[in-house]
Amino acid sequence: EPEVTQTPSHQVTQMGQEVILRCVPISNHLYFYWYRQILGQKVEFLVSFYNNEISEKSEIFDDQFSVERPDGSNFTLKIRSTKLEDSAMYFCASRDTGELFFGEGSRLTVL
C-alpha cells in the first residue's frame, strides 16, 4: 500500500541551527501538507502546497519556515533558525482529491 515516508524519524539540534525535514508523498498525489504536534497537544496546520506553490499557511508558518519541492518526489520543510518551542512532531501529509494521508512523523528536539 502506498504511504507517505518521512526522514529523519528523530532529529536533535541546537537552538539557532537550521533543520530540514524531508518527505516523500504518495506518488500520484497533488496536494502536500506539513502539520506539527507539540507533545500532548493538538495537530496544528502549518502549510499546504499545490502546483509548486504555497496555497495556504498558518500564523505559525512565519519567515523562519519554508517549504520546497526540489524534484518530482520530495517535499521538504526547512526551519532556518530553530527555537526551543519548535520542539515537536512534524507530520507530512498528502492527498489526491480526497482523503489526507499522513507520514509517521519526524520528531524534532531543540536543545
Add this chain to the structure above:
Amino acid sequence: QKEVEQDPGPLSVPEGAIVSLNCTYSNSAFQYFMWYRQYSRKGPELLMYTYSSGNKEDGRFTAQVDKSSKYISLFIRDSQPSDSATYLCAFRKYNFNKFYFGSGTKLNVKP
C-alpha cells in the same frame, strides 16, 4: 466559538463495549468529514472519510454526520484493547486545502 470542539477524555471502556466519539463544529462550510486514529508518537491514520449526512460503515466502525446539527460521531463496536488510541475528527471546506482537526479524544479499552 471554536471551529471544532472535541472532548479530550480520557474515555475508559471495557473490552467489547460500544464506543461513541463525538465532535461538534461551527463552520457550515465544512463539507468533508474524517476520523483519524493516532497511536502514541505515531502519525494519524485515516479511519473514515465522508462528505454527506448520514451513516457510513466500515467493519466495526460507523461514522455518522448530521450537518443540520453540525455534529459528527464515530461508533466502534466490539471494542478491542488495540483500539486504545487518540481519535481525531477532521474537517475540510469545499475548494479549500486546509484540514481542521479536533484536539482528539483519548480512548482506553481495558481487557
